[in-house]
Amino acid sequence: METIAKNKGWKISELLEEMETIAASGTKLNLGYAIDEMLDEADQEEIIEYFKTCETSSLDVAQQELAEFDFNWEQLKIMRIKFLAEYGM
DSSP: OHHHHHHHTOOHHHHHHHHHHHHHTTOOOOOHHHHHHHOOHHHHHHHHHHHHHOSOOOHHHHHHHTGGGTOOHHHHHHHHHHHHHHHOO
């Protein structure tokens, strides 16, 4: 992901925003390679389960509610994109 962002002259946060827009439009994205570099399988499952039951899409709230795991913004953002791609909005 860092290489893609760098090649486009974007910050990681800008690339993730663009990816989220694409996923929200219904386009499937294969994010497995990037996610596997950022999070182990148990952490991925924890975040997906959170998004299945949360009442808000706020990453700030997610970071607070998942504080015990110490996930960073990029990890939560890419998992929210994966969630959108797999489960819709």
